[in-house]
Amino acid sequence: MEMLVATAIGAMAASGVYLVLRLRTFPAVIGMTMLSYAINLFLVTTGRLAVDKPPILQYDAPLSAYTDPLPQALTLTAIVISFGMTAVVVLLALGAYIEGGDDYVDMPDADRREDGGAE
Amino acid sequence: MSHFIIAPVVLPAVIGGLIILWMRHDMLLQRVFSTAGSVLLLGVSLYLAFHASSGEIFVYRLGNWPAPFGIVLMLDKLAALMLVLGAFLAVVVQLYAIGSGWDRKGWHFHALWQFQMMGVMGAFLTGDAFNLFVFFEVLLIASYGLMIHGGGALRLRAGVQYVIINLMGSTLFLAALGTLYAVTGTLNMADMAVRVAEMPPEDTALLRTGAVLLMLVFAIKAALVPLHFWLPSTYANAPGPVAALFAIMSKVGIYSIIRFYTLVFPGDSVVETIVSDMLLPAALITLVVGQIGVLGGRHMGRVAALSAIASIGTLVIAVSMFTPESISAALYYTMHSTLAAAALFLITDMIAARRNGELWLSLRPKIRDSGLIAALFFATAIAVAGLPPLSGFIGKLLVLEATRDDMWWVGIWTTILVTSLFAIVGFGRAGSTLFWLPFQLQRIEAQAEEEGRPRPEGPIPPKLEPDEHIQDIDDAVSPTLTFVSVGVLLAGLVALTIFARPAMMMADAVSLQLFDQAPYVESVLVNQEGARE
Numbered sequence: 001m002e003m004l005v006a007t008a009i010g011a012m013a014a015s016g017v018y019l020v021l022r023l024r025t026f027p028a029v030i031g032m033t034m035l036s037y038a039i040n041l042f043l044v045t046t047g048r049l050a051v052d053k054p055p056i057l058q059y060d061a062p063l064s065a066y067t068d069p070l071p072q073a074l075t076l077t078a079i080v081i082s083f084g085m086t087a088v089v090v091l092l093a094l095g096a097y098i099e100g101g102d103d104y105v106d107m108p109d110a111d112r113r114e115d116g117g118a119e
Numbered sequence: 120m121s122h123f124i125i126a127p128v129v130l131p132a133v134i135g136g137l138i139i140l141w142m143r144h145d146m147l148l149q150r151v152f153s154t155a156g157s158v159l160l161l162g163v164s165l166y167l168a169f170h171a172s173s174g175e176i177f178v179y180r181l182g183n184w185p186a187p188f189g190i191v192l193m194l195d196k197l198a199a200l201m202l203v204l205g206a207f208l209a210v211v212v213q214l215y216a217i218g219s220g221w222d223r224k225g226w227h228f229h230a231l232w233q234f235q236m237m238g239v240m241g242a243f244l245t246g247d248a249f250n251l252f253v254f255f256e257v258l259l260i261a262s263y264g265l266m267i268h269g270g271g272a273l274r275l276r277a278g279v280q281y282v283i284i285n286l287m288g289s290t291l292f293l294a295a296l297g298t299l300y301a302v303t304g305t306l307n308m309a310d311m312a313v314r315v316a317e318m319p320p321e322d323t324a325l326l327r328t329g330a331v332l333l334m335l336v337f338a339i340k341a342a343l344v345p346l347h348f349w350l351p352s353t354y355a356n357a358p359g360p361v362a363a364l365f366a367i368m369s370k371v372g373i374y375s376i377i378r379f380y381t382l383v384f385p386g387d388s389v390v391e392t393i394v395s396d397m398l399l400p401a402a403l404i405t406l407v408v409g410q411i412g413v414l415g416g417r418h419m420g421r422v423a424a425l426s427a428i429a430s431i432g433t434l435v436i437a438v439s440m441f442t443p444e445s446i447s448a449a450l451y452y453t454m455h456s457t458l459a460a461a462a463l464f465l466i467t468d469m470i471a472a473r474r475n476g477e478l479w480l481s482l483r484p485k486i487r488d489s490g491l492i493a494a495l496f497f498a499t500a501i502a503v504a505g506l507p508p509l510s511g512f513i514g515k516l517l518v519l520e521a522t523r524d525d526m527w528w529v530g531i532w533t534t535i536l537v538t539s540l541f542a543i544v545g546f547g548r549a550g551s552t553l554f555w556l557p558f559q560l561q562r563i564e565a566q567a568e569e570e571g572r573p574r575p576e577g578p579i580p581p582k583l584e585p586d587e588h589i590q591d592i593d594d595a596v597s598p599t600l601t602f603v604s605v606g607v608l609l610a611g612l613v614a615l616t617i618f619a620r621p622a623m624m625m626a627d628a629v630s631l632q633l634f635d636q637a638p639y640v641e642s643v644l645v646n647q648e649g650a651r652e
Contacts, residue, residue, distance in 0.1 A: 020283065020287065025279060028283055032283065032286050032287070032290070035287070035290050036290060039290050039293045039294055039297070042293075042294060042297050043293060043297045045301075046297040046298070046300050046301040047300075047301075070300070070306075071297075071300070074249060074293075074296070074297075074300075077249075077253065078293050081253075081256050081289070082286075082289075082290075084260070085256075085260075085282075085286055085289070088260065088263055088282060089279070089282045089283065089286065092263070092267065092275065092278055092279050092282055093279055095267070095270075095275045096272070096275040096276050096278070096279045099270065099271070099272040099275050100272040100273075100275065100276055101272075105279060105280060105283065106280075107273070107276055107277065107280070107352050108272070108273070108276065110272075110273060111273055111276075111277075111352065111355075111356070114417070114479040114481060
């Protein structure tokens, strides 16, 4: 199982990084979503992988019958934050597309040249 | 006293919420409440600083949960110093934003401003690593809104880059926290320090990975080369007052570096000097890149942004030594560079407002209030470049002094001194283009008129899209207020110069407290109910 989880995290992180490095905003947004999935999965595993163990301390169960609840709380927070952030970046990318006319991530000529890129 | 520690976080949160709920359509009310909130915040920060100056470390347990399980806020001298610096900057720059009319060029400026302060103050106060992440997110979300305030194609484009880079940074932050949690089993910074110190040296590979990942996150925030690429476009395209407020945001990265690598991973722990070994070359390259940018920049906004990068470089050179002397030099330089960078951004904005938003360093007609702005620019340039008599000179001297015992001191001194020359020449060029060349233009035109020739080809007409005409001096509510707030920042620099000795004694006290980790651990973990022995 460790192998499976590690491969999943690795694959998602790799594709996420690849997509974020693309020039257009849409792949970058998708890439960030992939990356945040990878990180969320990674966060869940930081409390060690445990099957069939609830993250709740039960009254009469032995201590070994439950798993660390903190990573789950962290993951929950991270999911909420990355969800909100994705919404922000989508709106911003849309705004930049509508105002600027194209969906490239890098700065247009107007930012580099005094005549705004006119020949 | 005890409940006042959380006031710097709660106060802006409440004011920001009130502004959004009840004052959305009333600009005057927003301005009054927001300014009052910032002034109150400064007052609370000063009160906390007064208490922290006794050397005691105050701990605020949220919900009264015992420490490694609940979240704690910690107030020590370093946190108090940063609180006062941040709140002071917020008040002054906010006055500029009101005076220049920037705050009415979009929606919710004041609410976002308050939320930004909430994040910054929380990041300075928190004693919990995950909580630090959350406050980073709070200040980042607010800064995304502020960054694109006023709109415009270029600004939105720069905003997208800024958001993407910072989201990558947040992802990295989570990865670092996950790694550290997997190794140490705690997120409380004082508890983590105890566990790291107890860790046997043979299984620390993961811990070192976590420490380096965390370093990368803070380096993105502080814009250290090679993670600085977001900064020039962002700062050059952000509204002037927002860029000035961002001067404290890059210091949040520096603060976190100082906090983490003195408390949790000090040089004598298992992580050893791996972080400071990486920091020094990165800082030197940052300084060189920044000052070359100042020398060669063709756009005043970029020149200001790159000079901010250069000041981060100087600052991190001092931080990377991790000795009490070097940290206190870094703290003095932090105070100086925050105020100086903010003043430079505000003056850049003043020039932009009078040049129709054009900041390219080329011939333009003389701007309004040219003399006064030129004088302010001159004073700020002296401070930023590190020439006597202002505090930049003292700051650089302290950094040089702090690096004297390093193995590479010849290289460090050469880099700092040679790049200072770059900055002087760069600012000299920028200043003469902005303020002296217009007189030449006047003379050429007068001469042409006298000889009856047609007027020479005038300055290149600005090629702006309609939506970018948002920068205009006629929009200013009160130009006097803008001059006053820049003046207050400069007065702060002068005060820092005149009172350099008390300031240095304060910085020394802060850094001595930082290098004595035992009281932190004691006040967070031991002095509580059900404490470990």
